[in-house]
Amino acid sequence: MHQTITLNVDPYLSNEQWAKVHEVYRGMDGWIDEAKIPRWYGTTDVEPYITASAEPSGLVFEGNVEPILWTGWISVICARLTIALGTTVHDAEM
Known part of the structure; x- marks a missing residue:
């Protein structure tokens, strides 16, 4: 099932903050280390998958x-x- 969510994280973080975000990303279940974009479990061509982007x-x-x-x-x-x-991170639409 296709899912999407926007989290209330400012995309203009400092380099130090982005390093913390990427550390969290790498520690999440399903992390794919060699991917060019943050990705877990699979790719958009191979389900299941989860991707992330800063918007x-x-x-x-x-x-x-x-x-x-x-x-x-x-x-x-x-x-x-x-x-x-x-800082509390949650669904940006809440």
Whole structure:
């Protein structure tokens, strides 16, 4: 099932903050280290997958995974980013 969410993370982070974000990314289940963009589990051509991009509206995560995996995975990355960045990270539309 296709899913998308925008998190309330400013895309104009400092280099130090981006390093923390990438550390969180690498620690998430399914991380694909050799990918050119942040990616977990697979590619847009091979499901399941989750990708991330920094947009003016925030960090956008898009994926095609089962709803239970999506909900759990997003909950974990929000919690880890909150700890790493020192500010509450959540759905930007909340």
